[in-house]
Amino acid sequence: MSVKFDVIVIGGGPAGYVAAIRAAQLGFKTACVEKWVNIDKDGVKVPALGGTCLNVGCIPSKALLESSMHYTHAKDDLAKHGVKVGGVGIDIAQMIGRKDEIVSQLTGGIAQLFKANKIEWIQGSGKLYADKKVEVTKHNKDVILFEAEHIILATGSIPIDISAAPVDHERIIDSSDALSLQEIPKRLGVIGAGVIGLEMASVWARLGTEVILFEAMDDFLASADSAISKDALRHFKKQGLDIRLGARVTSSSVSKKDVTVTVQDASGEQQFKFDRLLVAVGRIPVTENIADAAANLLMDGQRVHVTGDCSTNIPGVWAIGDLVRGPMLAHKGSEEGVAVAERIAGQYAHVNYDVIPWVIYTHPEIAWVGKTEQTCRQEGLEIKTGSFPFAASGRAKAMGATEGLVKIIADARTDKLLGVHIVGANASELIHEAVVAMEFGASSEDLARIMHAHPTLAEALHEAALAVDKRAIHIVNK
Ligand code: FAD
Ligand code: NAD
Numbered sequence: 001m002s003v004k005f006d007v008i009v010i011g012g013g014p015a016g017y018v019a020a021i022r023a024a025q026l027g028f029k030t031a032c033v034e035k036w037v038n039i040d041k042d043g044v045k046v047p048a049l050g051g052t053c054l055n056v057g058c059i060p061s062k063a064l065l066e067s068s069m070h071y072t073h074a075k076d077d078l079a080k081h082g083v084k085v086g087g088v089g090i091d092i093a094q095m096i097g098r099k100d101e102i103v104s105q106l107t108g109g110i111a112q113l114f115k116a117n118k119i120e121w122i123q124g125s126g127k128l129y130a131d132k133k134v135e136v137t138k139h140n141k142d143v144i145l146f147e148a149e150h151i152i153l154a155t156g157s158i159p160i161d162i163s164a165a166p167v168d169h170e171r172i173i174d175s176s177d178a179l180s181l182q183e184i185p186k187r188l189g190v191i192g193a194g195v196i197g198l199e200m201a202s203v204w205a206r207l208g209t210e211v212i213l214f215e216a217m218d219d220f221l222a223s224a225d226s227a228i229s230k231d232a233l234r235h236f237k238k239q240g241l242d243i244r245l246g247a248r249v250t251s252s253s254v255s256k257k258d259v260t261v262t263v264q265d266a267s268g269e270q271q272f273k274f275d276r277l278l279v280a281v282g283r284i285p286v287t288e289n290i291a292d293a294a295a296n297l298l299m300d301g302q303r304v305h306v307t308g309d310c311s312t313n314i315p316g317v318w319a320i321g322d323l324v325r326g327p328m329l330a331h332k333g334s335e336e337g338v339a340v341a342e343r344i345a346g347q348y349a350h351v352n353y354d355v356i357p358w359v360i361y362t363h364p365e366i367a368w369v370g371k372t373e374q375t376c377r378q379e380g381l382e383i384k385t386g387s388f389p390f391a392a393s394g395r396a397k398a399m400g401a402t403e404g405l406v407k408i409i410a411d412a413r414t415d416k417l418l419g420v421h422i423v424g425a426n427a428s429e430l431i432h433e434a435v436v437a438m439e440f441g442a443s444s445e446d447l448a449r450i451m452h453a454h455p456t457l458a459e460a461l462h463e464a465a466l467a468v469d470k471r472a473i474h475i476v477n478k
Helices: 016-025 051-056 058-081 092-116 195-206 226-238 330-344 373-378 394-399 427-439 444-449 459-468
Strands: 003-010 030-034 037-039 045-047 120-129 133-138 143-153 157-159 187-191 210-215 242-245 248-254 259-265 268-274 276-279 283-285 317-319 358-360 365-370 383-389 405-411 417-424
Touching: 003 016, 003 120, 016 030, 016 092, 016 143, 016 330, 037 092, 051 058, 051 092, 058 092, 058 195, 092 120, 120 143, 143 330, 187 195, 187 259, 187 268, 195 210, 195 276, 195 358, 226 242, 226 365, 226 373, 226 405, 226 417, 259 276, 317 330, 358 427, 365 427, 373 383, 373 405, 373 417, 383 459, 394 459, 405 444, 405 459, 417 427, 417 459, 427 444, 427 459, 444 459
Parallel strands: 003 030, 003 143, 030 120, 143 317, 187 210, 187 276, 210 242
Antiparallel strands: 037 045, 120 133, 133 143, 157 283, 248 259, 259 268, 358 365, 365 417, 383 405, 405 417
16 A cells, blocks of 8 residues: 655755745645755765755855955955955865855755654655656665655756766766866866856866857857847956857767867857866756656656646646746746645745746856847837946945946836846846846836935946936936
């Protein structure tokens, strides 16, 4: 006989663990199947919750971005403030150790939350069978059968491998390897100048690595507003990031010491030698072995098919997070997890896919919400825009953070905010003013009439909103 739960979640990443916690809060007897195992510094296997995001994604990458930024500040910026620090150095073991400690605190925190919410963490690999059964193969290979009224699939995603540069985790590495390097590479090649490529390139370039990024597309950060990506590209180049657009890696060969890559771009074929090559060309959902054929789970290309409310084609089976359509972002998956748990409880729940904030944690940071100007034009929308550069912000000047701008796009007729785009310091935090405004259906006039404290970086949003109507105060309106 199988053990029965009200809700079983397969996958304990930010989509799955949040769904499990919300389901438990709503009174359901809940279990979460999670197979993740970390190896600690003594070589001991430690099962962990938190998925990609906590173990090898959002959190460890931000820990290293923070550490490397402190190093840059101490080395290059503090002297401008009159602060004298001699002999600035970097201790990689300490930096990676700090990152590992943060990961273990946070993943341990989720385990504590599971205990407090009486969620059973079933350690092993889960597979959906017909009639809402879940078979779990535990780490010791024992197989146990469970069943539930509702099953939530949240198995996430893994990096895409390309045949031109197969990952060997030594010379050719993926994003997880790039978060745990034990020494600073002299030369790092990065395939893909997307989000991961830029964040990882930033970490290692700040520490002195010579980095070249090869991006297949001719446009840089095509999903960002072009005013923002153009400005960001300028800053990244100034920082020494060598970003080659329209450049495709066609092959690679690995030796004991280095990796040679062949790259095809408009000028022809060239070869480069690196001590490490990072492959960061996107991620694919984990669908292999998640469902028995007899369960008849419907797919949508590489992702599990869901309707707007995250239900699959099987009644009582839901799917959320990177596994399903939409951007592969932790907060998107978490919101879906909450919504599904509430729908199971018969409550009304809603995820607004039009207002998902995007952040790239480079320096300067890039953040946006809503539509880009390119998308608006493609959709034939009539728009008006307003921009404000941080160079004209008193607070940005005082901080020494004058790079970047805020751009606001509003509907030309109704003035409703359609998109807000920022490149600049603290963009990751500033964007939430725009997220709240857009959730409440605000106009640019609403933002323009809200009092903003002086001096703050947020005043740049205020001024950009004023600029939509050509009445910004601290720039000349054109
Ligand atoms: P995952 O986090 O991938 O979790 C899925 C879980 O399911 C995993 O733990 C896996 O072990 C488990 N699993 C899979 N199959 C089974 C099975 N059969 N049985 C049991 N368990 C299973 N997003 C952001 O929003 N902000 C960021 O700053 C950010 N930074 C990132 C940096 C990097 C380097 C990377 C790689 C990703 C980053 N992301 C970021 C993306 C983010 O990590 C993902 O969008 C998010 O983790 C997806 O959540 P998820 O729960 O859907 O899947
Ligand atoms: P990505 O889609 O952001 O970027 C991949 C880049 O690689 C693209 O620009 C693509 O054109 C390029 N590319 C693809 N094939 C190529 C090839 N053969 N040669 C050269 N370039 C090639 O993917 P990613 O950077 O791997 O990140 C995966 C996902 O993880 C992101 O889409 C995002 O959803 C998530 N993520 C988010 C954050 C964040 O929110 N700050 C950080 C990291 C990752």
